[in-house]
Amino acid sequence: MDPIHRKVLQTNRTDIIGNIANPLELVDLLFSRGIFTESMKQEVEAEKTQNGQNRKILDTIPRRGPRAYNVFYECLMDSMNDTVAQILREKYTGTNPNGLENGTSGSVMPPQPDDLPEEWPNEAIMTADIFVNPCNVRSELVTHNWLSRNVYSMKKRCRGRCFIISNNTFYGPLQEDKKGIKRCLLAPRHGTDKDVSDLKKMFEQLHFDVVTKGDLTVREMHEELKKESMHSDHKLSECFVCIICSHGTKTGIYGVDGGTISLEYVTRYFDGTNCPALGDKPKLFFIQACQGEAADRPGSDMLDANVNNITQLLRETHIGTTKTDGVPFNGDDELDASKENPRAINPTKVDILVACATHPGYVSLRNEHYGSWFLQAVVYVFQKFACKEDIYGLLTLVNQLVARGRTQLNRAGPRDVMQASLFESSLTKKFLFFPGVIANTE
Numbered sequence: 066m067d068p069i070h071r072k073v074l075q076t077n078r079t080d081i082i083g084n085i086a087n088p089l090e091l092v093d094l095l096f097s098r099g100i101f102t103e104s105m106k107q108e109v110e111a112e113k114t115q116n117g118q119n120r121k122i123l124d125t126i127p128r129r130g131p132r133a134y135n136v137f138y139e140c141l142m143d144s145m146n147d148t149v150a151q152i153l154r155e156k157y158t159g160t161n162p163n164g165l166e167n168g169t170s171g172s173v174m175p176p177q178p179d180d181l182p183e184e185w186p187n188e189a190i191m192t193a194d195i196f197v198n199p200c201n202v203r204s205e206l207v208t209h210n211w212l213s214r215n216v217y218s219m220k221k222r223c224r225g226r227c228f229i230i231s232n233n234t235f236y237g238p239l240q241e242d243k244k245g246i247k248r249c250l251l252a253p254r255h256g257t258d259k260d261v262s263d264l265k266k267m268f269e270q271l272h273f274d275v276v277t278k279g280d281l282t283v284r285e286m287h288e289e290l291k292k293e294s295m296h297s298d299h300k301l302s303e304c305f306v307c308i309i310c311s312h313g314t315k316t317g318i319y320g321v322d323g324g325t326i327s328l329e330y331v332t333r334y335f336d337g338t339n340c341p342a343l344g345d346k347p348k349l350f351f352i353q354a355c356q357g358e359a360a361d362r363p364g365s366d367m368l369d370a371n372v373n374n375i376t377q378l379l380r381e382t383h384i385g386t387t388k389t390d391g392v393p394f395n396g397d398d399e400l401d402a403s404k405e406n407p408r409a410i411n412p413t414k415v416d417i418l419v420a421c422a423t424h425p426g427y428v429s430l431r432n433e434h435y436g437s438w439f440l441q442a443v444v445y446v447f448q449k450f451a452c453k454e455d456i457y458g459l460l461t462l463v464n465q466l467v468a469r470g471r472t473q474l475n476r477a478g479p480r481d482v483m484q485a486s487l488f489e490s491s492l493t494k495k496f497l498f499f500p501g502v503i504a505n506t507e
Contacts, residue, residue, distance in 0.1 A: 066127050070134035074127060077152050081123055084148045085141075088118035094140040095122070098180065100129050139180055142453075145201055180449070181462065185470040190445055191435035195263055197270035199501025200452045207502060216495045217347050218303050219272075220504035225302030225346075227273040228293050231261045232280055232311035237323025251312045251319060254390065255433040260310055260353065260440045267444050271451065271498050273306060274298070283320030287330070294334040299342035305335060306349045310440065312390050313354025315426065328352060328419065337413045347496050349456070350419045353437050355390045357426035361483045389428040390437070418496070420460055420488035422467075430472065430484050439486050442466040447498070456496040460488045 074081065085091060092109045095101040101109075105125055112118040126133050134153075141150040182190055200207050210216045235251035242248055265275045278289050290307075299305065309331065311318050317325035328350075333339060335348050422429035422439035431437040446462045454462070464486050471480040 066129070066131060066133055071127050073153060074123060074134075078123060080152055081149050082116055082119040084152070085115075085119045085122070085146055087144055087146070088115060088122055091140055091144045091146065092118070092122060094143055095137070098136050098140065100133050100136050100140075101125065136180070143198060147201070147203070181446075181466050181469070183469065185466050186432055186435060186438055186441065188435060191259075191432075191441050195266040195270070195444065195448065197267060197448050197500045198450075198452045200499055202502055204453070206453055206497065207499065210495065210497055211499070211502070213495070216497060217492075219497060219499050220502075221301075221303055222272060222503050223274055223302075224272045224498075225274070225304040225306070226293070226296065226298055227264075227268040227275045227306040227308070229261055229264060229275065229277045229308045230279070230281060230286060230289065230310070231257050231277065232319065232321050233257050234280055235312065235319065235321045235323065237321070239323070249323075251323070252388065254310070254312065254431065255388070256431050256436045257310050257353075259434070259436040260444075263436065263444045264308060264440065267447060268306060271447070271500055272503070273304075280321050282322040283324030283326050284322075286318075286320050286326050290331060290334045294340040294343075297342075299340065299346075302343070302346065304347050304349070305343050306351070307331070307335070308351040308353070308440075310353040310390075310437070313352075313356055313429075315357050318352065318354045328421075332414075332417055332419065336417065337415065343416075346416060347492055347494075348417050349496075350417070351440065351443060352419065352421045353390060353429060353431075353440050354422065355428045356421065356423055357428065359427050361423075361427050361485060362481050363483070388431045388433060390422070390431055415491050415493055418456065418488060418490040418492055420463070420486065422486050423484055424487055427484070430470065430482075438467050438470050438484055439463070442486070451498040451500050456492070456498075457490070464488075 088109065092101060092106050096103070096106045109118050109121045109125075112121050126137050138150055138153050141147075141153070211220075231254075233254045235249055235253070238250055239247040240250050261277055261279075265277065268275050276293075281289060286309075293307075309318055311320075313319060314325065317327040318331070319325055331352075332348075332350060335343055337344050420443075422437065429437065429439060435441065442463045446459055446466060450459055450462060467484055467486040470484055472482045473480040
């Protein structure tokens with residue numbers, strides 16, 4: 066640990082020990098983030114008094130490496146030990162560790178760790194219970210943004226609807242094999258049920274009414290999207306979320322029959338022209354699907370791979386079998402969803418955010434047991450950080466986590482196949498979920 070950090074803990078030892086309110090919750094967080102081992106956690110739990118538990122924590126922290134101080138600070142904030150966190154924040158006098166010149170001192174916020182798992186996908190995280198950390202109502206995030214005109218209103222007991230389409234089993238498109246037998250090109254999307262289950266639990270805790278649809282043809286996808294856009298609940302809602310999990314290609318997202326719907330058509334159903342009930346309200350879209358057939362590898366250009374190569378390409382990861390969500394196919398079966406609305410007073414495409422698992426031209430990755438890299442990253446990041454970050458901060462962390470993923474061409478090959486997620490936005494205000502915070506008028 067940095068000598069300055071160690072000195073802060075030593076000189077403020079009495080105040081820190083006397084103000085940690087919930088040491089067992091705190092030690093659980095330190096254990097989950099790799100600062101405490103199981104035996105260290107048990108030593109704290111074995112202490113008979115709260116002060117004894119606090120002392121044991123403070124005795125252990127300085128021995129846990131260079132990350133320990135920053136993670137300790139973060140865990141204090143997450144366990145609502147704001148008083149102790151403030152001591153660490155105000156008493157810390159930075160020199161070089163924070164990029165200040167020698168001789169410069171002052172009240173400096175310790176540099177914060179990203180607190181993301183170093184490896185992705187991560188079996189322990191992807192199989193953990195879903196729990197969204199609530200906001201601290203006294204935090205700056207709430208007090209500075211709750212009533213701001215520049216922040217979307219997210220105050221109701223039910224913020225709005227979360228509409229999920231998940232396609233698993235496909236019967237098209239068909240292609241003849243060497244024997245002349247027509248076979249479906251699209252394999253079942255094992256693992257998508259795990260994504261849907263986790264997303265449902267998470268968005269319910271974020272105060273959304275979650276509706277799921279599964280195994281839809283492209284025409285049924287159009288019909289369900291149009292039906293959803295006309296739902297009466299949107300008039301009273303504050304937000305709308307749409308999530309689509311399927312195979313995909315350059316032309317769009319597959320229905321189970323092998324037809325595709327473009328992302329443009331998906332968002333068009335809910336724009337200012339076709340869904341005036343959602344006018345001036347944030348509309349968030351999350352798309353788990355391939356957008357091409359190229360695998361992302363270091364130092365390589367986008368080179369198309371045939372379906373057999375892609376199927377074999379991502380067969381294994383260190384936690385199980387990985388699949389892609391797409392194969393080459395050029396079919397398109399879009400339906401016209403646009404109707405002019407002369408009453409629209411705002412630009413048609415404002416207040417929309419679209420987050421995609423991968424970039425145009427590339428495959429997206431999915432583990433058959435634990436879910437897709439992208440959506441599982443969304444679940445992890447939103448659970449942990451929605452209480453303290455806006456949507457741009459959250460999705461930047463999602464991008465960072467997905468980019469840490471590695472898988473391999475085969476068991477003997479290097480783990481050098483990667484994925485990069487992305488998002489685009491026309492939101493006109495700051496967007497925060499405010500988990501756990503509901504207006505008194507509700």
